[in-house]
Amino acid sequence: MSVRYWTPGTGTTETDPAVDEVFRERNGAIGTETLEGGYVVKLNRADREVFGVGTMIFALFAMMFAFVALVTAARSASRSDAVNRRVAKLEAGGLLGNSVKVTLEEFTITPHPALVKSGAVTFDVDNVGSITHEMVIVRASSPGALPKVTKTGERAVGDVNEEAIPAADKIGETGDVPAQAHITKTFNLSPGTYVLFCNIDNRNGGTVLNPFQHGMSATLTVI
Ligand SMILES: [Cu+2]
Secondary structure, three states: OOOEEOOOOOOOOEEOHHHHHHHHHHHOOOOOOOOOOOOOOOOOHHHHHHHOOOOHHHHHHHHHHHHHHHHHHHOOOOOOHHHHHHHHHHHHOOOOOOEEEEEEEOOEEEEEOOEEOOEEEEEEEEEOOOOOEOOEEEEOOOHHHOOEOOOOOOOOOOOEOHHHOOHHHEEEEOOOEOOOOEEEEEEEEOOEEEEEEOOOOEEEOOEEEOHHHHOOEEEEEEO
């Protein structure tokens, strides 16, 4: 299900995965809600509270869509005053913050929300799984863009080759987070896309089980 919106008179409806993500992060699902005033959107209850003020919906939606378009431009440049104003509005609407809850388990790593404001970002990392995991954070466009181990050696082929990541893109890591443990870490993040992953080789005799290779990665967008 996705957020579907239209502008009266155009006869077309549109969806945007980036907008969906914002709503989904708010409480895990997108419900159905119709709002008056030109847009029909599917919102959950928490969003309805944020967007419940009639005229506010126009302003907030306009800002959100403009904002998504600005994400790419904001990656390498420092934020303009206009962007700073939009960030402030998104924050006021409860849609943008400086902290992320990350859940680790076999074999997923899930950031909530997956969209945060640049600056000092605090990660509350919970390992709800049954083996030790970690959260490594690297500036990269996607898990597929990370360099991989290609020759058998100390690391298994297909693991993330952390040594091959440019130093400027290596943000940091939690270190080992034992099963059922919790750790809080703060990293300074500039606007861009980051990949979170667990790259621990779990050895059992001759076999190696690497969580990254089982899909334990996710992206985080910083604006
Ligand atoms: Cu792991």
